[in-house]
Amino acid sequence: MHHALYAPSLGYYSAGSRKFGAEGDFITAPEISPLFSHCIARQCQQVLAAIENGVILEFGAGSGIMAADILQELEQLDSLPKKYLILEISADLQQRQRATLEKQVPHLIDRIEWLQQLPATTLQGVILANEVLDAMPVHRFRLDEQGISEFYVTVEESEFKWQILPTENEELREEVEKLRPNLPIGYISEINLALPAWIQSLPLATGLVLLIDYGFPSSEYYHPQRNEGTLMCHYRHQTHDNPLINVGLQDITTHVNFTTVGKAAIAANLKVAGYTNQANFLLASGLAPTIDPNDTKAYLQQAQQIKTLTLPNEMGELFKVMALTANFDIQLN
Ligand SMILES: C[S@@+](CC[C@H](N)C(=O)[O-])C[C@H]1O[C@@H](n2cnc3c(N)ncnc32)[C@H](O)[C@@H]1O
Known part of the structure; x- marks a missing residue:
């Protein structure tokens, strides 16, 4: 799985295929609507308001669109982070992220920095990872x-x-x-044997880690009836369970065991400050239509995006959000 996804220039995430969006293999929440990232931005704002010179570190930033939309929203809220750091293991995606951000937020590009490894010192602020844990080899x-x-x-x-x-x-x-x-x-x-070590390595001194992914607690993950696991492949918006075909051309993914995440966090002296599904998280973060209903076509389009993000039979229930905090006791909304 590691080679199929990450072998330099051959692996799915390392090679130059389209991956995200309508012309790719799958679509993630930030690609569906900027409203998703605006909700994350509002959660970041609560933390950044309480921490002087706070930064954001995003793992696995995909096309870079979530970073662009978060920065735009935080600028509106007058709460920009001192730096927006991105740690992305795919060199191809690093280039794509830079192109997206140069186009969408050229005036903020000096704040954005790509790291090639974990920072040497711990940081204060917010760590984000949307659909990153599901892309780790198992x-x-x-x-x-x-x-x-x-x-x-x-x-x-x-x-x-x-x-x-x-x-x-x-x-x-x-x-x-x-x-x-x-x-x-x-x-x-x-x-996923690497998950506890990944959580332990998170470089956070003060602030919030927000992990968003599809998954469930251990009791559901290892339910006797789920007797073939959760491994899935995505190729041109088709889903199947054979990782031995289309190698390097298709995504291979598994659900996340959030019990493992929570236990590893506690062992790493982080506090599990919240755990809910995506619909609850987004609604509590102010998800609402922003388009004038008189602009019928655009309004309906946005309403459809909100449904995709929140309905239980779409992304609303299967996707979970876990908030972990370090030395941060302010109640998050
Ligand atoms: C399914 S994509 C999600 C992309 C993006 N976050 C989104 O929501 O559209 C997984 C991303 O995580 C990256 N990735 C996987 N493992 C990683 C790791 N250990 N550290 C940093 N990035 C990683 C991949 O290269 C890819 O950008």
């Missing part, structure tokens, strides 16, 4: 009578094939054994 496993098997990938006659063998990964074995009592033999799922 291990796929199966519960067997004798132990835990892992899905390895091999090549036969120039095609990728699964090879399911007893795992040699001690950490995987330990973590999956903890799930065994609740699950039947033959149960298949996946686990």
